[in-house]
Amino acid sequence: xxxxxxxxxxxxxxxxxxxxxxxxxxxxxxxxxxxxxxxxxxxxxxxxxxxxxxxxxxxxxxxxxxxxxxxxxxxxxxxxxxxxxxxxxxxxxxxxxxxxxxxxxxxxxxxxxxxxxxxxxxxxxxxxxxxxxxxxxxxxxxxxxxxxxxxxxxxxxxxxxxxxxxxxxxxxxxxxxxxxxxxxxxxxxxxxxxxxxxxxxxxxxxxxxxxxxxxxxxxxxxxxxxxxxxxxxxxxxxxxxxxxxxxxxxxxxxxxxxxxxxxxxxxxxxxxxxxxxxxxxxxxxxxxxxxxxxxxxxxxxxxxxxxxxxxxxxxxxxxxxxxxxxxxxxxxxxxxxxxxxxxxxxxxxxxxxxxxxxxxxxxxxxxxxxxxxxxxxxxxxxxxxxxxxxxxxxxxxxxxxxxxxxxxxxxxxxxxxxxxxxxxxxxxxxxxxxxxxxxxxxxxxxxxxxxxxxxxxxxxxxxxxx
Amino acid sequence: xxxxxxxxxxxxxxxxxxxxxxxxxxxxxxxxxxxxxxxxxxxxxxxxxxxxxxxxxxxxxxxxxxxxxxxxxxxxxxxxxxxxxxxxxxxxxxxxxxxxxxxxxxxxxxxxxxxxxxxxxxxxxxxxxxxxxxxxxxxxxxxxxxxxxxxxxxxxxxxxxxxxxxxxxxxxxxxxxxxxxxxxxxxxxxxxxxxxxxxxx
Numbered sequence: 001x002x003x004x005x006x007x008x009x010x011x012x013x014x015x016x017x018x019x020x021x022x023x024x025x026x027x028x029x030x031x032x033x034x035x036x037x038x039x040x041x042x043x044x045x046x047x048x049x050x051x052x053x054x055x056x057x058x059x060x061x062x063x064x065x066x067x068x069x070x071x072x073x074x075x076x077x078x079x080x081x082x083x084x085x086x087x088x089x090x091x092x093x094x095x096x097x098x099x100x101x102x103x104x105x106x107x108x109x110x111x112x113x114x115x116x117x118x119x120x121x122x123x124x125x126x127x128x129x130x131x132x133x134x135x136x137x138x139x140x141x142x143x144x145x146x147x148x149x150x151x152x153x154x155x156x157x158x159x160x161x162x163x164x165x166x167x168x169x170x171x172x173x174x175x176x177x178x179x180x181x182x183x184x185x186x187x188x189x190x191x192x193x194x195x196x197x198x199x200x201x202x203x204x205x206x207x208x209x210x211x212x213x214x215x216x217x218x219x220x221x222x223x224x225x226x227x228x229x230x231x232x233x234x235x236x237x238x239x240x241x242x243x244x245x246x247x248x249x250x251x252x253x254x255x256x257x258x259x260x261x262x263x264x265x266x267x268x269x270x271x272x273x274x275x276x277x278x279x280x281x282x283x284x285x286x287x288x289x290x291x292x293x294x295x296x297x298x299x300x301x302x303x304x305x306x307x308x309x310x311x312x313x314x315x316x317x318x319x320x321x322x323x324x325x326x327x328x329x330x331x332x333x334x335x336x337x338x339x340x341x342x343x344x345x346x347x348x349x350x351x352x353x354x355x356x357x358x359x360x361x362x363x364x365x366x367x368x369x370x371x372x373x374x375x376x377x378x379x380x381x382x383x384x385x386x387x388x389x390x391x392x393x394x395x396x397x398x399x400x401x402x403x404x405x406x407x408x409x410x411x412x413x414x415x416x417x418x419x420x421x422x423x424x425x426x427x428x429x430x431x432x433x434x435x436x437x438x439x440x441x442x443x444x445x446x447x448x449x450x451x452x453x454x455x456x457x458x459x460x461x462x463x464x465x466x
Numbered sequence: 467x468x469x470x471x472x473x474x475x476x477x478x479x480x481x482x483x484x485x486x487x488x489x490x491x492x493x494x495x496x497x498x499x500x501x502x503x504x505x506x507x508x509x510x511x512x513x514x515x516x517x518x519x520x521x522x523x524x525x526x527x528x529x530x531x532x533x534x535x536x537x538x539x540x541x542x543x544x545x546x547x548x549x550x551x552x553x554x555x556x557x558x559x560x561x562x563x564x565x566x567x568x569x570x571x572x573x574x575x576x577x578x579x580x581x582x583x584x585x586x587x588x589x590x591x592x593x594x595x596x597x598x599x600x601x602x603x604x605x606x607x608x609x610x611x612x613x614x615x616x617x618x619x620x621x622x623x624x625x626x627x628x629x630x631x632x633x634x635x636x637x638x639x640x641x642x643x644x645x646x647x648x649x650x651x652x653x654x655x656x657x658x659x660x661x662x663x664x665x666x667x
Contacts, residue, residue: 021629038502078500129546145548145574159641194540250665258665438514
């Protein structure tokens, strides 16, 4: 019988059905970082338990790492303490740690793919909601809490209820200036921030088929912003090609066998879904969020919706967002002045993101009012970008070129908004206070749109800058 | 909370917090995640919202000591941080009632033995009105019937998925003990997956 990738992966990883009706699911890859793991290791020790499969857990440092001086000890004593805890826990339990000294450090959802750890047909868990990113390879990947991090450390398993499956089908070509980020923002705008609760998403259709792996990572990354705990794209030849030669991918002698298994995990023709959503790629324009959740967005040529136009149960949230952002209903989003421009994060901090932004700023200058920064997603991204001279392009335009980390996506490090600043950001969340100032404001958009806003000093249509 | 105990009934006063899509960054701002224990997080629950809104529910003296949090739709969306339910729990919350909950937040609550009851919009409106009309009333949440009783104002029907309901009632909400039972089955599944031996023949 025809099966979806989701069903195949779920079945291959099922240990048993639990009395609660949940499934005990084996986790093929466990990624940890400094923020959500220390308490898990503590709980493990309180129970006198060991890490069950230490070679299936990998660690990195990303949320709290400063992107300026990374000399140890860090200036922030709390950040230093968290780093030391992760070091000690990894050492004690025999876990590979991609720390700063390894030269391979970076945002957890950037280094997993980069190292070839993320592979099709796997289950992947991490104490971070953007773990959905890894679905770009055809993995079932989801975020978990710290108690569940403990469960994975102790048993390599989770107790999970099987979600329903929705196919999100997008067909057609994207117009010039429209990117993967715009596609996922448009999907979330249409389905709402809770539209995906209880679902896993399969992204299918010619638009995703034509996307690069890095573009698919951007799409899957924001599944959780639409309420879906995981989202995936079926593996294809691009997936296989991306993995060939990566440090943790299968070796040459076994690679073809691996590729066959990976491609065999893709959804069969005729697989069934609990729900289907369709969108036409040609209808998508560059998107900008204007509110306080990632569903509150408009196309760059559009105006902020009027409160009377929104559905009854969204009206209070609409008013709250207008008040917090200090925007007026019916106001065009284009022309909104910005103070800060941030390019980076697990959504858009990869090589192709930096290349697109660099092409736009080459030979131009950042608007004098704007503080602009580029934060590569990993040390390897930074090295590759420097090799291609992108750091110089950004610096000559007036951007700061910083070291790898989560940076201003969530501001658990020195990179923060001040006061009421408005930030054009390539990250994933525009929640109140998200970027470090309780009253700071975030406008989410593609890296190209951030670059355009940095130059213009205001939200502007990147299509007019080519 | 390392030992799972049966969660059958929760009694206590309610605090009502209105608004859809209240995310975990608002429940506990990221700067308070710079820590290696969950201790002390209760003091910072909703810190930034409280600073910006003197009338925030968590600022009102009458709500101090409440143990049931009543919310609207999609509560706890965003980050997977368990620091969010940990902060609420350390503030005093033992159960939540709401229109709907984000999935990771809901799972984190179950893993701590904190029930989240879903309640439809009409029923929830009546519940909120009953709480307002009976300030300081001790509510009772009954997990087996998924209902909330407000003394003098009747009973309000919610719902809780069968799995978590059973985990709470049986005291198996801490999944670790159950997961540890099947060591040999775990090994069998692991070795049957070709990637665990790097696809070597």
